[in-house]
Amino acid sequence: MDSNKKAEVNGLCIAGLIFGILSVLTCWTVMLIPFNAGMAVTLSCLSRGSSKMNGLSVLSIVLAGISILIGLLVIIFVIAFAAGAVMQMWEAIAYELYDGADLDQFALFFTIKAMH
Numbered sequence: 001m002d003s004n005k006k007a008e009v010n011g012l013c014i015a016g017l018i019f020g021i022l023s024v025l026t027c028w029t030v031m032l033i034p035f036n037a038g039m040a041v042t043l044s045c046l047s048r049g050s051s052k053m054n055g056l057s058v059l060s061i062v063l064a065g066i067s068i069l070i071g072l073l074v075i076i077f078v079i080a081f082a083a084g085a086v087m088q089m090w091e092a093i094a095y096e097l098y099d100g101a102d103l104d105q106f107a108l109f110f111t112i113k114a115m116h
Contacts, residue, residue, distance in 0.1 A: 016043030020063030037064035
């Protein structure tokens with residue numbers, strides 16, 4: 001009976017490790033991180049049972065954490081890139097509307113319009 005329980009625990013541990021590796025490999029997609037990292041952490045914690053965590057469980061949790069950090073960095077990079085693109089677009093609109101006038105006048109114009 002103990003040998004069946006150990007095989008089940010090892011299976012959960014290996015499944016958690018597979019999801020941990022998948023979470024690192026697919027972390028750039030950002031959409032799969034919650035599922036893969038969540039499964040890695042859940043299966044690793046379930047494989048623990050009443051004994052201490054073994055190395056594979058800890059590794060899968062660490063891989064899930066790394067994938068979450070990389071995913072957050074990807075999100076920050078995309079937001080920063082989008083903000084830069086929006087600022088370039090607004091500058092182009094300002095120069096087009098005011099024939100190269102100072103950007104502060106453009107901002108002041110929209111501030112005054114918003115107040116009325």
